[in-house]
Amino acid sequence: MSVIQLAGIERVFHLGDSVVHALSRLDVAIDAGEYVAIMGPSGSGKSTLLNLLGLLDRPDAGSYRLEGRDVTTLSPDEQAAVRSRRIGFVFQSFHLVPRLTAAENVALPMMLAGIPVAERAQRVAQALKDFGLDQRADHRPDQLSGGQRQRVAIARATIMQPAVLLADEPTGNLDRATGDDVIHLLEALNERGMTLIIVTHDPKIGTRARRQLMMEDGELRQDSASTRLRQLDDNPPGPLSGKGGDGESPAAPAPDKPSAGAA
Amino acid sequence: MRNADVLRFARDAAAGYPLRTSLSVLAMAIGVAAVVVLTALGDGARRYVVEQFSSLGSNLVIVLPGRSATGGFSPANAMTTTPRDLTVDDAAALSRLPSVRRVAPLTAGTSEINANGRLRETLVAGTASTYLDIRGFKMAQGSFLPEADWNRGAPVAVIGAKIQEEIFAGKPAVGELIRLGDRRLRIVGVLKSTGQGLGMNTDELVFVPVGIAQGMFNTNTLFRVLIEAKSRDQIEAVKREVAAILKARHGGEEDITVITQDAVLATFDKLLRALTAAVAGIAAISLAVAGILVMNVMLVAVTQRTSEIGLLKALGARGDTIRDAFMAEAAMLSLVGALTGYGLGLFGAFVLRQMYPVFPAYPPNWAVVAALVTALSTGLLFGIMPARRAARMDPVQALMKH
Numbered sequence: 001m002s003v004i005q006l007a008g009i010e011r012v013f014h015l016g017d018s019v020v021h022a023l024s025r026l027d028v029a030i031d032a033g034e035y036v037a038i039m040g041p042s043g044s045g046k047s048t049l050l051n052l053l054g055l056l057d058r059p060d061a062g063s064y065r066l067e068g069r070d071v072t073t074l075s076p077d078e079q080a081a082v083r084s085r086r087i088g089f090v091f092q093s094f095h096l097v098p099r100l101t102a103a104e105n106v107a108l109p110m111m112l113a114g115i116p117v118a119e120r121a122q123r124v125a126q127a128l129k130d131f132g133l134d135q136r137a138d139h140r141p142d143q144l145s146g147g148q149r150q151r152v153a154i155a156r157a158t159i160m161q162p163a164v165l166l167a168d169e170p171t172g173n174l175d176r177a178t179g180d181d182v183i184h185l186l187e188a189l190n191e192r193g194m195t196l197i198i199v200t201h202d203p204k205i206g207t208r209a210r211r212q213l214m215m216e217d218g219e220l221r222q223d224s225a226s227t228r229l230r231q232l233d234d235n236p237p238g239p240l241s242g243k244g245g246d247g248e249s250p251a252a253p254a255p256d257k258p259s260a261g262a263a
Numbered sequence: 264m265r266n267a268d269v270l271r272f273a274r275d276a277a278a279g280y281p282l283r284t285s286l287s288v289l290a291m292a293i294g295v296a297a298v299v300v301l302t303a304l305g306d307g308a309r310r311y312v313v314e315q316f317s318s319l320g321s322n323l324v325i326v327l328p329g330r331s332a333t334g335g336f337s338p339a340n341a342m343t344t345t346p347r348d349l350t351v352d353d354a355a356a357l358s359r360l361p362s363v364r365r366v367a368p369l370t371a372g373t374s375e376i377n378a379n380g381r382l383r384e385t386l387v388a389g390t391a392s393t394y395l396d397i398r399g400f401k402m403a404q405g406s407f408l409p410e411a412d413w414n415r416g417a418p419v420a421v422i423g424a425k426i427q428e429e430i431f432a433g434k435p436a437v438g439e440l441i442r443l444g445d446r447r448l449r450i451v452g453v454l455k456s457t458g459q460g461l462g463m464n465t466d467e468l469v470f471v472p473v474g475i476a477q478g479m480f481n482t483n484t485l486f487r488v489l490i491e492a493k494s495r496d497q498i499e500a501v502k503r504e505v506a507a508i509l510k511a512r513h514g515g516e517e518d519i520t521v522i523t524q525d526a527v528l529a530t531f532d533k534l535l536r537a538l539t540a541a542v543a544g545i546a547a548i549s550l551a552v553a554g555i556l557v558m559n560v561m562l563v564a565v566t567q568r569t570s571e572i573g574l575l576k577a578l579g580a581r582g583d584t585i586r587d588a589f590m591a592e593a594a595m596l597s598l599v600g601a602l603t604g605y606g607l608g609l610f611g612a613f614v615l616r617q618m619y620p621v622f623p624a625y626p627p628n629w630a631v632v633a634a635l636v637t638a639l640s641t642g643l644l645f646g647i648m649p650a651r652r653a654a655r656m657d658p659v660q661a662l663m664k665h
C-alpha cells in the first residue's frame with residue numbers, strides 16, 4: 001500500500017504580479033519503506049514538495065493521502081497531530097534549539113506530544129545510545145560538531161517513530177565524510193522499515209536511493225520507478241527488439257523481477 | 264504539551280536571553296516597587312495623622328470660640344461684634360449635661376519658668392483635674408492637678424517630661440518650688456512622656472489650675488473646652504446639646520464651634536486615602552509602561568526565535584501550544600518582576616521607617632494586591648499579541664529564518 005499518494009498537486013506562489021508555479025500537475029505514489037531521492041536544480045520545487053509532504057504547507061489543488069487518509073482537508077491542529085506522530089523532519093541547518101542540550105532537543109517532540117517525563121528520559125537515553133551520542137547528552141548544540149548536530153537532529157526526527165522521514169539537503173552543511181556518515185545513518189533507518197525521502201542536488205547521494213524523482217520547474221520530469229517501467233515498456237523483454245511494438249507487452253513486471261531477456 | 268512542560272520551556276526560554284529578560288523584569292519591578300513605596304508613604308501619612316488624632320483621647324468633643332469658617336458668611340454674622348468669650352462658667356455648665364462624662368477647660372499662654380537655677384520659656388496650659396483622664400495621659404511622678412474650684416485653684420503645677428529633664432536633669436521634681444511668671448508654684452506631678460500631640464507637645468507644657476492661668480494671663484476666656492462624651496453613640500447628642508446650651512448662654516448667638524475627633528479624623532482619613540490612591544494611580548502608569556516593555560520584549564523574542572517556532576510546528580506543536588508557551592514566558596517576566604518589585608518596595612518602605620521612625624510607612628494591602636494584579640494582567644495582556652503572532656506564524660516561512 002502507498003504510504004504517500006499525491007494526485008494533481010498544484011502549488012502556486014504569487015510574488016507581486018508574477019506567478020510562480022512551484023509545483024504543477026504532480027502525481028506521485030510512494031510505498032511504505034521506500035528510499036526516495038528528490039533531485040533537480042535549485043528552484044525546481046524540491047523543498048516545496050517536501051514541505052507539502054510534511055504538512056507544513058498546503059497545496060492549492062490536488063489531493064494528498066498519507067497512509068490512506070486525505071490529509072489536505074484536516075484542520076491545522078489535526079495536521080499538527082499528524083506531524084507529531086507520523087512525520088519526521090531533518091533539515092540542512094539542523095535546527096536544534098540552541099539553549100537546550102542534546103538530550104532536551106531529542107526529547108522535544110515527545111514533550112510537545114505530552115509524553116510523561118519518565119518515558120521521555122528512557123526513550124531519549126536509548127536513542128542517544130543508538131546514535132552514538134550518549135557521551136554528548138548534556139552538551140548544547142554549540143558544543144557539538146556538525147555531524148553530531150545532525151545526528152541529534154535525526155534522533156529527534158525519529159524519536160516518535162514516524163512513518164515517513166523527510167530530509168531536506170541533510171548533508172548540505174557537512175563535509176563529505178560526515179555527510180556520508182549521516183546518509184548511512186538514514187539508510188540504516190530505512191532498512192529497518194522507515195520510509196525515507198531525501199531532497200538533494202548531489203547526484204552521488206541521489207543515486208544511492210532506490211528511486212529518484214527528478215524535478216524541474218515544478219514538474220516531475222523523471223521518476224526512476226516509472227522510467228524503469230517505461231524502459232521495460234519501450235524495450236519489452238524478448239528477442240524481437242527491432243519491432244518495438246507498443247501495447248505488445250502485457251503489464252510490466254515489478255522492476256526488480258528479473259526479466260526473461262535479462263536472464 | 265503538559266502544563267509543567269510549558270512552564271519549564273518558557274522558563275528556559277526566558278533564562279536563555281538574560282539581558283532581555285532582566286530588562287523587562289527590572290521595568291516591571293520598578294513599577295511595582297514605585298506603587299508599594301509611594302502608597303506606603305501616602306498611607307503612612309494617613310496613619311500618622313490618625314494616630315495623632317487618636318492620641319487626643321477617645322469620645323472627645325472640642326469646643327472653640329468663634330464660628331467655624333464652614334458656617335458660611337451671613338449678614339447676621341457680619342453684624343455681630345467680636346464673639347462672646349468662652350468662659351469657665353460656660354465649661355461648668357457643659358459639665359452638667361447628661362451625655363457628658365467630663366469637661367476640662369483649657370486656657371493657654373507663654374511664660375517663663377524659673378527653677379533649680381534655670382530659666383526657660385514655656386507654654387502654660389491652664390486646666391483642671393479632669394484633663395488627665397480626657398486626654399488619657401499617665402503620670403510619671405506624683406499626681407495631676409487636684410480637684411478644686413475652677414475659679415480659684417491652688418498654687419500647684421504639673422510639668423511635662425521634657426521640662427522636668429531640662430530643669431531638674433532627671434532628679435525627682437515633685438515637691439519642688441518653681442517660679443512661673445510672677446507666681447510661685449509647687450510641683451505636684453510630672454507627666455509621662457507622650458512624644459506626640461497635635462500642635463502642642465505636652466512634654467514641654469506646664470499645667471496649672473485654670474484659675475491660676477487666667478490670673479497670670481489676665482483673661483477670662485478659654486482657648487478650648489474639652490468634653491468627653493459618655494459613649495461614642497452620645498457624641499452627636501453632646502454636639503447638639505453643647506451648641507444649644509452655649510447659644511442660650513450667649514444670648515442666642517451661635518458664636519462657638521464644636522468639633523469632634525471623629526469628624527476631623529474622617530476628613531483627614533478621606534483626604535489622605537484619596538491622596539494615596541492618586542499616588543498609586545500615578546505609579547500604576549509605570550506599570551502600564553512596564554507592560555508595554557514586556558510586549559516589546561516578547562515581540563523581539565518572537566522575531567528572534569522565528570526559526571524555533573517553525574521548528575516546533577514541524578515537530579508537531581499546535582498553534583495554541585506555541586501561544587501558551589509565549590504567554591507563559593510573558594507571565595513569568597511579569598510575575599518575577601512583580602515579586603522582585605514587591606520585595607524592593609517592602610525594602611524601600613523599611614528604609615523609610617528606619618529614617619523616620621514616627622512615620623508608619625507600611626504599604627496598604629489593597630495597593631500591594633492591586634500592584635501585583637496590575638503587573639500580572641498587563642504582562643499577560645501585552646503578551647497576548649506577540650504570542651498570537653508566534654502561534655499564527657507560517658511554519659515554512661519561519662523555518663527559513665535564521
Ligand SMILES: Nc1ncnc2c1ncn2[C@@H]1O[C@H](COP(=O)(O)OP(=O)(O)O)[C@@H](O)[C@H]1O
Nearest residue numbers: 013015020022041042043044045046047048049
Ligand atoms: N514562499 C514563497 N514565496 C514565493 N515563491 C516561493 C516561495 N517558496 C518557494 N518559492 C518559489 O518556488 C520555487 C520552488 O522553490 P523551492 O521549492 O524552494 O526550490 P528548491 O528547493 O528545489 O530549490 C522557486 O522558484 C521559489 O522561488
Ligand SMILES: [Mg+2]
Nearest residue numbers: 043046047048
Ligand atoms: Mg530547497
